Amino acid sequence: MQLVKRFRDLLVLISLGSAGLAHAADTPAGNRPATDRVTVAGIAAACDPAAVKAVAAKLPYGMVIKPIANGPKLPGGTKYVAATAQRPGYCQVTGSIVTNRKTGKTANFLATLPDAWNRKYLQFGCFGHCGFFSLNDAAMPLVTIVAQGYPGQIIEKGYASFGTDQGHEDPTGGNWAIKGPGKVDQDAIDDFLYRSNLVLARGGKAFTRAFYSQATKQKQTLAYSYFCGCSGGGRDALVAASYFPEEFDGIIAGSPYANMVNAGVQIAGNYLATRRAPGADVPPSLIAQIDPIVKAQCDAVDGVKDGLIQNPAACNFRAERDLPRCADDKPGSNCFTLAQAQTISAHLTAVTDENGRLVQPGFAVSEIMPVFREGARPTDLSAPVDWDNPPSLGSIANATLKIFTNRNDPNFDTRAIFSFAGGGTGPVTDFRAIVPRAEVEKAHVAVRMGIGDDPRNVAKLIRQNRKLLIWHNSSDEKLTPYMSVNYYKQLAAMYGGYEKLQDDIRLFMIPGSSHCSMGQQGPGNFDAIGALEDWVEKQRAPDALKASLFSHTSPFIDPSKTPLRTMPLCKFPEMARYDGKGDVKQASSWTCSPSDKRMLEVGESGRQAGVTQ
Structure with missing residues (x-):
């Protein structure tokens, strides 16, 4: 009953809003205000704490302008940064906003307000389970992890940008709850x-209008409103697309943590696979030997040997079959024991329930990394798992399963719900993690409002003609790219096929790149915001x-540096095709064609990973 009540409260919040508020922009799409710059000559004075507090005091959001512990250090809660040769001037503001009027609950926020405003609003998602601001701060170089592009681009473009710590100041998985x-x-x-994020979308836009109105002494309106994020911020983006798309004209979801339950059981399963038996750990020296074996089998599948596997699901690599095995199953420096091969298999194979039904797809075979070995391996493998020491992806998984779902029940043990086995009657038969369906469904109910990959929930976004751009790194080592692939295939099946779906939602896969493009063999950086602007504002999809x-x-x-390599990222299910003669490291040697559907091909690797066919 409590879950039903919370959902009803959400529906009321979404439907009623607050008096006088606008949503994505202030006027209908066909009658947008001009996006010429609003230049504030005296923005330094407008950025004074007293002036900013006066703006906040007039808004019905309980905004308090103040310094915050988990963000940039701003005396009085504001700071003006003068223009340089590289970047325009801007005002940063920190404070809190009331998220639940009944209880007085608040979340901290950070705003970055340029002195040449483009009349647009951009809200950043966070990262992981949030609690900090380093990746949703437009003035920080690492903002490119969330927004792509280049450092300072958001400020140069003139966006008023906002981010939130999502209501807590602890960056660990879930101890704050x-x-x-x-x-x-x-x-x-x-x-x-x-x-x-819902409250900030409304409060942030109201604050932006009021700030620039006061600074210019003229009433200002919003032309467009956008949202972007990667990883946990990608989850934030898909949740916005699912439950309150009317707040944004366009949304970018990068490598999204789309379903924290399904991702959580996979993360925990990988973590436990190396600890399930004394000989199950695979040292980094052995892990480094896997990629050359995979590349030898799969690099040319996309038509050219260039060091990139564009569609790893089309490969036929299987760990237990294709890794070199140790004689007499004795550990060696250039071979894998059965237990070690099974550990790699558990990483690449889908997590299933006890009846062999898919829970979460496995990881891609391209650029396999040792991330599943996170945390020190204990001497006593039977000892209780300390998920938070050191903080890791495992702490995020445990937070979802034990804290959020089982209400921090001291008798619940995340490790106890897992088993490992191969075989079965379903399509996924390789060695894998297995979890009870009942536990998965219980968790889905508990955190439903934070899950963004239910295809039924984007119907409103499509009806409203909002735009959703999804991208995912094909060699993502933290959140399997097949989450996004399966989700997009479900969307296509539900909303009239790929061509029709692409009117409003497009997916781009990024070959050879790791989570949120933080390291890669292939090109992984692109102008995400510019692409969305063209789609929304100029109807150039x-x-x-x-x-x-x-x-x-x-x-x-x-x-300012010359790229090591460039390449087009084609809209799914297209795959970039090499022209057979040009430099493979230059985008001009590659083309995308609507008739090319090779990203839909699924081989043994994809089938065992649980990729939808």
């Missing part, structure tokens, strides 16, 4: 699942995105 044994802070969980590779190991982007 614990109130005691068997007790959790549901208010804090609701802020994290959806509510803080992106058929391909030109991506660049600046570094194999660093997420920092320097657009």
Whole structure:
């Protein structure tokens, strides 16, 4: 009954809003205000704490302008940064906003307001389970992880941008929601699942209008409103697309943590696979030997040997069959024992329930990384798992399953719900993690408002002609790319096929790149915001995105440097085709064609990973 009540409260919040508020923009799509810059000559004075507090005081959101512990240090809660040769001037503001008027619950926010405003609003998603601002701060170089593009681009474009810590100041998985044994802070969980972003969307836009109106002494309106995020921020984006798409004209979801339950059981399963038996761990030296084996089988599947596997699902690699096995099953430096091969299989194979039904697809075979070995391997493998020491993806998984779902029940043990086996009567037969369907369904109910991959929920976005651009790194080592592939295939089946779906929702896969393009073999950086602007504002839908590779190991982007490689990212299910004669490292040697559907091909790797056919 409590879950039903919370859902009804959400519907009331979404349908009623607050008096006098606009949604995505202030006028219908066919009558937008001009997007010429609003230049504030005296923005330094407008950025004074007293002036900003006066703006906030007039708004019905309980906004308090103040310094915050988990964001940039702004005396009085504001700071003006003067223009440089590289970047325009801007005002940053921190504070809190009331997310639940009944309880007084608040979430912290950060606003970045340029002195040459483009009349647009951009809201950033967060990362992981949030609690910090380093990746949703437009002034920080690492904002490219969330927004792509290059450092300072958002400010240069003139966006008023906002982000929230989602109602807590602890960046660990879920300890911020614990109130005691068997007790959790549901208010804090609701802020994290959806509510803080919904409230900030309305409060942030109202604050933007009021700030620039006061600064210019003229009434200002919004032309367009956007949302973008990657990883946990990609989840935020899909939740917005699912439950309150009217707040944004366009949404970008990068490598989304779309379903925290399904991703959680996979993360925990990978974590436990290396600890299930004394000989199950696979050292990094052995893991490094896997990719050359995979590349030898799969690199040419897309038509050219160039070091990239565009569609890893089309490969036929299977760990237990294709990895070199150790004689007499004795560990060696260039071979895998059965237990080690099974550990790799558990990483690449879908998680299923006890009846062999798909729960979560496995990881891609391209650029396999040792991320599933996170945390120190304990001497006593039977000892209780310390998911938070050190903080890792495992702490995120445990938070979803034990804290959010089982209310921090001291008798619930995340490890206890997992088993490992191969075989079965379903399509997925390789060695894998298995979880009870009842536990998965229980978790889906508990965190439903924070799940963004139910295809039924984008019907409103499509009716309203909003735009959703999804991208996912094909070699994502933290959130399997097949989450997005399966989701998009479900959308196509439900909404009239790929061509019709592409009117409003497009997916782009990024070959050879890791989570949120933080390291890669192939081009992983592109102008996501520019592509969305063209789609929403000029009705030029992106058929391909030109991506660049600046570094194999660093997420920092320097657009003044010559890229190491460029390549088009085609809209799914198209695959980039090499012309057979040009430089494979130049985008001009590749084309995208609507008749090319090779991303739909599924081989043994994809079938065992649970890729929908």
